Amino acid sequence: MKSTSAKATVIATALLALAACASAPTGGGGGTGTTATAAGAYTWWDPYPQHDAGSAWAKRVNSCGQQAGVTIQRTAYDTTALTNQALLAGQEGNAPDVILLDNPAVSTLADAGMLTAMADFGLDTARFDKNLIAAGELDGKTYGIPIGANTLALYYNKKILDQAGVEPDSIKDWASLGAALKKVKAAGKKPITFAGIGTEEGSFQFLPWFWGAGAQLTQLDSPQAVEALELWSSWLKDGLAPNSVISNSQNTTWEEFLTGEFAFAENGTWQINSAAKAGFPTGVVQIPAKDGGAAPTPTGGEFITVPVQKDTKRYDVTKKILECMTTPEGLVETGTTFAYYIPSTADGQQRILAQEPGLKPWVEAVRSAKGRTSDNLGTDYPKISEALWTGVQKALSGAASPADALKQAQAQAKQAIGG
Amino acid sequence: MTSLRTGTVMTRRAAHAAAPHRRARRWTALAFLAPLLVYLLVFYAYPLYRNIELSLHDYTPRAFIQGDPEFTGLENYAKILSDGAFLRALGNTALFTLGSIAAQYAIGLALAVFFQRTFRLSAVLRAMFLVPWLLPLIVSASTWSWMLNSENGIVNAALQAFGVGQINWLTSPDTSLLAVTVANVWLGVPFNLVILHAGLQNIPAELYEAAGLDGAGAWQRFRSITFPLLRPVSLITLLLGLIYTLKVVDIIWIMTRGGPADASTTLAIWSYREAFGTGQPDFSPAAAVGNLLILIAFAAGLAHVRLQKEGS
Numbered sequence: 145m146k147s148t149s150a151k152a153t154v155i156a157t158a159l160l161a162l163a164a165c166a167s168a169p170t171g172g173g174g175g176t177g178t179t180a181t182a183a184g185a186y187t188w189w190d191p192y193p194q195h196d197a198g199s200a201w202a203k204r205v206n207s208c209g210q211q212a213g214v215t216i217q218r219t220a221y222d223t224t225a226l227t228n229q230a231l232l233a234g235q236e237g238n239a240p241d242v243i244l245l246d247n248p249a250v251s252t253l254a255d256a257g258m259l260t261a262m263a264d265f266g267l268d269t270a271r272f273d274k275n276l277i278a279a280g281e282l283d284g285k286t287y288g289i290p291i292g293a294n295t296l297a298l299y300y301n302k303k304i305l306d307q308a309g310v311e312p313d314s315i316k317d318w319a320s321l322g323a324a325l326k327k328v329k330a331a332g333k334k335p336i337t338f339a340g341i342g343t344e345e346g347s348f349q350f351l352p353w354f355w356g357a358g359a360q361l362t363q364l365d366s367p368q369a370v371e372a373l374e375l376w377s378s379w380l381k382d383g384l385a386p387n388s389v390i391s392n393s394q395n396t397t398w399e400e401f402l403t404g405e406f407a408f409a410e411n412g413t414w415q416i417n418s419a420a421k422a423g424f425p426t427g428v429v430q431i432p433a434k435d436g437g438a439a440p441t442p443t444g445g446e447f448i449t450v451p452v453q454k455d456t457k458r459y460d461v462t463k464k465i466l467e468c469m470t471t472p473e474g475l476v477e478t479g480t481t482f483a484y485y486i487p488s489t490a491d492g493q494q495r496i497l498a499q500e501p502g503l504k505p506w507v508e509a510v511r512s513a514k515g516r517t518s519d520n521l522g523t524d525y526p527k528i529s530e531a532l533w534t535g536v537q538k539a540l541s542g543a544a545s546p547a548d549a550l551k552q553a554q555a556q557a558k559q560a561i562g563g
Numbered sequence: 564m565t566s567l568r569t570g571t572v573m574t575r576r577a578a579h580a581a582a583p584h585r586r587a588r589r590w591t592a593l594a595f596l597a598p599l600l601v602y603l604l605v606f607y608a609y610p611l612y613r614n615i616e617l618s619l620h621d622y623t624p625r626a627f628i629q630g631d632p633e634f635t636g637l638e639n640y641a642k643i644l645s646d647g648a649f650l651r652a653l654g655n656t657a658l659f660t661l662g663s664i665a666a667q668y669a670i671g672l673a674l675a676v677f678f679q680r681t682f683r684l685s686a687v688l689r690a691m692f693l694v695p696w697l698l699p700l701i702v703s704a705s706t707w708s709w710m711l712n713s714e715n716g717i718v719n720a721a722l723q724a725f726g727v728g729q730i731n732w733l734t735s736p737d738t739s740l741l742a743v744t745v746a747n748v749w750l751g752v753p754f755n756l757v758i759l760h761a762g763l764q765n766i767p768a769e770l771y772e773a774a775g776l777d778g779a780g781a782w783q784r785f786r787s788i789t790f791p792l793l794r795p796v797s798l799i800t801l802l803l804g805l806i807y808t809l810k811v812v813d814i815i816w817i818m819t820r821g822g823p824a825d826a827s828t829t830l831a832i833w834s835y836r837e838a839f840g841t842g843q844p845d846f847s848p849a850a851a852v853g854n855l856l857i858l859i860a861f862a863a864g865l866a867h868v869r870l871q872k873e874g875s
Contacts, residue, residue, distance in 0.1 A: 235628050342819075526841050
């Protein structure tokens with residue numbers, strides 16, 4: 145009897161323990177290095193684990209440290225892990241001197257009181273493009289500066305368009321795009337692919353169509369929004385886009401495009417190099433708005449932010465590092481180091497165009513782009529975005545009609561923001 | 564028995580000895596226990612406490628950093644239970660978990676019985692069945708999602724050869740839960756195979772011989788000997804399978820992200836998504852969902868103890 149109850153206790157404890165392991169939140173791993181801020185060493189986090197210590201990017205970061213008279217200890221995490229690590233570090237009070245944050249995360253961390261406003265240590269933000277820096281603003285203060293920007297456009301496979309008799313310049317609005325897609329299908333090729341995955345990437349890819357129809361993120365079920373979602377759904381229904389777009393990430397979409405079977409792919413600035421190396425000639429057109437003209441595309445790209453430090457004397461050097469990273473030459477260098485960053489100031493954009501005229505469509509796209517957290521959405525954006533991508537998934541998978549899916553999305557967003 | 568008795572005699576004798584000596588021995592015992600106790604406290608008790616604490620407060624990112632979360636009592640639980648997604652997630656969890664462990668157990672048991680006989684290359688073959696266990700999950704889950712891809716997947720290609728039309732395994736709300744369950748069954752079979760195979764080794768061969776002499780066929784031998792004698796092992800296998808499956812996040816996350824539109828969202832996926840899946844970490848509701856999972860696992864554990872008592 146006694147042994148059974150003892151056994152019961154042991155099993156119960158083990159169960160609790162097992163289950164506890166499963167659900168206790170843990171900080172996403174993936175990073176190495178320490179946050180110890182030894183004198184003379186400044187810590188720097190960024191979301192570029194693909195650039196190791198010997199890379200051109202790491203050297204560039206180091207040289208900015210040297211110019212400011214300090215050494216920089218750089219640690220790279222992947223994007224989601226970086227936000228979690230930043231939150232944990234903020235809680236422990238040992239945040240690094242500089243974090244490069246994905247732009248929607250800036251308002252979240254700024255709202256948490258973790259970031260120093262740029263004005264507080266005298267950094268001038270006037271020279272940055274208004275539409276780009278908007279993502280770093282919260283309640284009238286600027287909490288970060290864009291080190292560059294990327295956005296979306298339509299890549300096309302020139303070989304397929306020639307076969308199908310489609311002129312890229314003819315794509316001016318949704319109607320002409322639709323006609324082009326049908327021509328490609330008639331020629332026996334796959335017309336278009338995009339990423340409709342149930343994450344932030346899905347919303348990011350849907351926004352150009354959403355905004356291009358004239359919809360606003362504050363009203364997810366407006367008639368314009370429904371039109372945009374009906375456009376995407378009709379592509380699936382008519383066989384113009386593959387069903388796999390529902391679970392496609394932007395990378396998967398790009399892999400599909402690189403097979404050479406697709407005429408168009410919606411993708412970003414970061415694929416410029418890869419497109420140049422593809423086994424077929426490629427080109428880029430801007431995503432059209434419904435009634436013509438370029439649709440506003442969402443801006444992507446990282447912001448340099450400065451977490452609050454107990455020792456405020458550190459800000460002087462941090463400011464020097466930030467300035468070094470964002471001089472016109474610095475922005476061009478960052479842009480070319482990554483090969484996919486458009487400088488975030490007019491000055492920088494002119495310089496990079498002088499160097500690489502081929503980037504012109506991208507520079508234009510970035511100029512007409514719009515921050516996701518702009519329109520003063522700030523920390524509400526992630527919640528609205530989650531509702532939006534869920535609605536897109538419902539409509540594309542046929543679980544609900546576009547109108548119903550967006551009605552539910554609006555209700556979900558409203559509840560999430562209100563609560 | 565004898566050793567037990569001498570044990571008591573010795574303790575009694577020890578009681579007559581000097582008290583400080585006994586106290587010192589108790590301290591030594593505690594010292595030996597200490598590493599384990601510390602380990603349990605740091606790695607089990609504290610995370611559990613923290614999880615409960617998270618779920619009873621409103622931890623926005625701001626509150627998380629400032630350390631001043633508002634105490635909201637059971638509000639997070641109330642919100643979750645009244646959320647439209649809850650029943651769906653609970654149903655999905657039940658289907659996913661019960662479907663997975665039933666199929667894993669049945670297939671594992673069939674294979675274990677099959678491998679009871681040794682034949683040429685049986686050891687090699689058995690080892691090969693362990694492969695799913697050895698592969699990193701990211702590899703097997705990605706492979707499954709490629710195989711089940713709507714347009715280019717090998718599964719659809721094979722089905723099309725038999726005239727079946729395209730099935731959108733991962734992107735249709737009707738099939739995505741089934742697809743992730745199948746992948747999870749494949750992952751869990753080796754575990755069931757190994758434990759059940761080990762359990763079979765403990766059944767005395769004489770029983771089968773005797774049954775054979777009495778004229779029992781293969782099926783009757785399985786029903787009257789193998790299955791009943793395997794009961795304790797079966798119970799623990801199913802229980803461990805249940806706990807393991809309840810908390811599965813990775814394979815579903817990699818294959819469908821819980822989608823399309825929540826069609827394959829289980830409680831564990833829901834919890835993970837709230838905390839880490841969006842740009843806005845919501846630790847409190849995530850912890851509340853996690854605690855519900857702990858309760859479910861705990862209830863299953865108690866049921867197991869009960870069943871075991873009945874068995875013995």
